Every structure is written in C-alpha cells, then in structure tokens.
Amino acid sequence: MGCCKEAPALSAEVDRQLDEVVGKHKDQPGALLEILHEVQRIFGYLSDDVLIAVSKKLGIRTSEAYGVATFYSLLSTKPKGKNIIRVCVSGPCHVMGSDTILQSIEDELQIGVGETTSDGLFTLETTSCLGVCSDAPAMMINDKVYGNLTKEKVRMILRSYAEVKEASVS
C-alpha cells in the first residue's frame, strides 16, 4: 500500500461498523462512493482514520479514497455542525433573491459561508441548483428541502432546529 501510517487507532466498535458497511457492498463493483456515503451517514464526516481503514478493508490506496471523498460536495473530510444548511445560489434562485436569504442566515447565526456555529448546531454552505426552482429561493437543511424562502420564513425554520436542540438538552 505504500502507506507509512500505522493502522489507525479506531475503537473496536467503529471498526465493526465499518466492517458491516464494507461487507454489505463486497460483491458490488465500484461501490466506493456508496460506501463513503453510508460511512459519512454514521460518523458525520470522513476522517483520515476512517478513510485509511476503509481503503485497507477494500484493498485500495488511501489516496484513491481520499480523492473521491474530496471530489464530491456532499462528502466531507472535515467535521461539520449537526445541521448542514445548503443555500442554493444558482441562476433561478439568484434571480429570486438568494443573496438576501444567505445574508439573513449569516446575520441570524453570526457565521459566514463555510463556517460552523460555536455551539456546533449549524454549518452554512452554498449549493448549486437543488431542482426545486419553481419554489426559488430554496435551501436544504440536511435531507429536507425548503422553498419560497423569505427572511421571516428562514428565521422561523432556523429557530425550529435550535428548539429541537434545547428540548433535547433539558
């Protein structure tokens, strides 16, 4: 493998989970992308240790797994907030005011694009067209799409996510 790193110190539990995902796809050619999707769903992001372990299990070079993990915008090699906000900035959403929406989120959360709130609750990103352009401007939070956004609507949506957190803390 030409890799100088020692086998990473992953806990037995993490290792077991990775085995499970990789095992599920073992007869499926070209499943690397699917595997990375699933692994990210479990751990939130693709850490170096996890990428090294996955490539070992698949018998591929770590650089290959890393190359794939960094190519696709839905995959991340860095930790992110609990909720990922993706604001569409493509043509139709831009025309319908995505700049204003982005600005109001930045104001509400006090972060810029690419940043995470200090409580780890939100990461703010921009995205290309989400395919809901008749409801522009639009955004996605995790797997959920929100359209016809206004400043007020955005504020309400963000607060609903913040409340979920408060409820689970108390």
Added chain:
Amino acid sequence: MTSSAQIEKRIVLRNYGKIDPNSIDDYVKAGGYSALKRAVTQMQPAEIIKTVKDSGLRGRGGAGFPTGLKWEFAAKAQGSPKYIICNADEGEPGTYKDRLILEGDPHSVIEGMAIAARAIGASKGFFYIRGEYVKPIEMVKKAIEQARAAGFLGKRIAGSDFEFDIEVRSGAGAYVCGEETALMESIEGKRGESRVKPPYPTDEGLWGKPTVINNVETLANIAPIIENGAEWFRAIGTPKCTGTKVFTLSGDVVNKGAFEVPMGTTLRTLVFELGGGIPNGKEFLMAQVGGSAGGCLPASLLDVRLDLESLREVDGSLGSGALLIVDDSRSVLDVVRSCMKFFEHESCGKCTLCREGTARLARLVDKIAEGQANTEDLKLLERLSRIMERTCLCGLGQAAPKPILTTLKYFKDEYLIRVSDQATPKGA
C-alpha cells in the same frame, strides 16, 4: 387565448397527478408494462430499435442524439455484458422535470429502461440519481422492488427468457457527473471526471463495456412509442424534432411549473400563455433557455420555436428545457455573473482550459459588471469564450461561454455602457 389544455400534450407526464406513483397496480391499470410485455414476447430487438429509430425520438438530456441510433450502435457493439444507464443526475440550473417524472410516475422510466435493455441485449441497468434527490431515490428503489415482485424485472420477465435488473446509485453533489462519461466514472466509484471521447460509451462505456445512457425523459417516452407506434409519435412536434418536450419555468413568471408541449412550440406561448406572463406589472427582459449552459434570448426572439434546430439557428440551445424568465427590473449581466460563478465552481478541473478559463471568464464578467473593464477586456472575453467553446474536453467547458456569447450578441449595449477605455488595462 387558447386554453392550456389545448396547448399541452402529455406523453411523458401522461400519468402525472393521475395515479398513485407508489402503486404499481395503478400504473398497470393505466396501461403500464403492456409495452414491455409486447417488447419481450412479440418483438425482436431489431424491431424495437427500428420502431424507436422511425419515431425520430432524440435524447432529452441536452445533446439531442437520435435514441434509436444510439441503441443500434450498442446492440451491434462487441463486448459483454452490456449496460443501460438512466441519467437522473439532473443538475442543470432551472431544470426539475426529471424529478417530477420520477416522483409522479417512476414505473414509466423503469419500463423504458427494461425495453432498452431488451433492445440492446443488456441484463443489468443502473439508475444514477443525484444525491440531493432524497425522495426520488426512495421512490425509485421502492418501484424497482415492486416491478421485481410483479415479474417485470429479474429473471423470466413477463414469462419470457429475458432477464434484466436495475441497481440504484446516487450521486454526491457534482454537476459534471451528469456528463455521460463522468457519470460512468462515478458509478465505477471514482472521481467524476469526464473521459476523452472517442471511444464512445456505446463501444466502451461502463467498465469498458458497450453502454447506452439515456435521460429520464427520453426513457419515459419509450413505452408510449412501442404502444402507439412510430407514426403516431412522428405526427407530434416538428419533422426533425419529433414528440414533446417538458419545459420547466422559473424566475419572473406567473405560473412557475412544468409544461409538456409539442416540440416547436414558441417561447411566447410558454411564457405568456402557459406561464401567464410577467408578474408585478413588469416587462419581459430575457429568457435563458436550456439552463445555465443555455443562451439568453431577448424579447425580439419570443417567437422562436423551442426545438433543437430553431434554437441552434439563434445561437441558443434546447438543453434540458429549463426556461429562466427575467423581467426588466433586473440586469442581464447579473444573470451572466451568476452563471459564470456556477461554472467556475462546477468545472471538474481535468483540463486546464476549462479549469482556468471558467475562473478567468468569471473574473472578467465581474470586472465588466463593476465598471472596471475596458474594450480590451471585452475582446478578451469574447476570444476566450470562442476558444473554450471549441477546445474544452467536455460539454461543461464547451457550453459555459454560451450565456456570455449570447448576451454579447443580443445585449451588447449592456457591456458597452460599462466599459471605458479610460480604465487601465491590467491583467484580467
């Protein structure tokens, strides 16, 4: 004014809103899977291909390649196994037709894929759906299971010895993966970078095997063509561009939605009759036809027919059928800027001219929009655009300059009022 029901012609959206998309029984009751039964029990592959060729159907993913011919190439190609891929990566800004088809009638696409498989001799198909389409992915997976249970996928389809099954793969947020060869790289589990063509996918596609890749809308046309015959289909649309097209309206227009109309329907009909015109008492400024990679057309071209040939004549393109309508309170250059940002971000970086070129174009347009450019910049903008059109490796880089070139042609004043020779020409 004609009613929208008279203008619309629903083939692809035949079941949309009429059946429960989660029920295969509903689909079958509406006549579904009878074309597949016919294709596997009563038709030879060559006959299926001939029917699709005679129908004149051309790909709805943007390039407009004749579907029957593509199938014939793959059918005749050496190599096995052969594959069929459904391209559901829909990422062209302003386009949401494939999502609507998948959410409204997933079996219509599965049936089209199975018929294509029978025609080219494929036993395995892939459904590549963009990762953001969470609901369509779930719905298609469920529909595939239902089709399997009902004997329309798997072994001995409809009692014949034809065998075919479909696997769903999801994208992970990369526009370029809609390009057919980048998509194949992605299914193979690699970075989605476009391949050099030739070889073409029908000779060496997925894992180097003969592969047909078709758009969702293309495949949704197949069962009706088999069912009703090539002549029926040819009677709709224009002589060179047969059938219908689903257009999706967005931006400054009253009725934002999807409309399926015969090919060759005018832009004016879409915007002012089906679309209900421009809201808030504003005027029509331009329509960007075909997505961010499409041309920006002025009011004087409202009577252009929306089909491959007519749009090419005005330097536009049909593309995915996205129609972004922009009113006169906005600036043409602002739209162009947003398109260039998109391409800069989505270039896969494999060829230098596109990687550097999209960034250069974006900076030049910024500079012009901000009134910092001179006439040399304008010349450079046009020259670089022309070079990219001709020499970029894939369609992304080749089409990226289209919004610039069409606005230079139809909205030249918007550029001229912003450039001055007083500005100092510094490295753009």
